[in-house]
Amino acid sequence: MSKVYRSREGTVTAVDTKTQLTTVGSETAPGPLLVPAGAKSLSAVLAAFGADCAVAADGAYLIRLEGPGLPEGPETIAIGASGSGVATGGCMNVPSERFPLDIPVTPANEILVFAECVGEDTGSITIGATLEFTV
């Protein structure tokens, strides 16, 4: 049994606004994120965020997964949060976290990946998610 990884990233700039993650760095149009052939499950999500700390505020960040690749329906995962007391001089550096899952998938179908900031508007937040498929 091996694993295959698919990633998307994007920048969230408003609170309570679902933002689709559609790029992979230098790949500006990678196309749909398809469940790999032979995949048995979505076994985990790896996620990270980088916030510019430009606002004295606090917020939390969600990853939403939707689309025909998920036969049981959409899923939402809380991946982290950040806050700053002042809008000048703050900085952050965090490693990804792995969120273990066991979600059925439909091979060759698309999964849409969204990110969202909730709570207060913390500025610009770049959020990335890697879907770990067990095949």
Place this chain on the structure above:
Amino acid sequence: MSRTLTVEGDINAVDTRVNLTAQGSVTAPSLVVPSGMTKIRSIYTTFAADNLADDGAVVLLVRLGGAAVMNGESVLVCGGLGGQLPQAGSDVAPSIGSPFKLEDLDIEVRASDTISISAEIAGVDPGDTTAAVTVVYA
């Protein structure tokens, strides 16, 4: 039994793939998967920026590809960082990069072929960035 490969490099622009081929004083470590190894069992990554660009907000992407990697290239989101320029005349806390450690990565590889490890930062440029990646073969 396991074997390791560590590579590192500077990433000084967003959305730009950088092949990691050096290892500090070892300028060209072998990228050939050692004999007897069948998979990448684990990956450890770390990165940090000097935060000398205002409003930086990025995630680190690590790409594992090359002829040795079966089932195609895998791209991993390995961390995030960002920050503000400090006010003129102020001190600012350093930004420390804790390692991202993922066990049971389980990416199939073929021994005696070459792996390609590249990294890039995606989002809003935070300034100069250094990244290091260790893969553990088994």
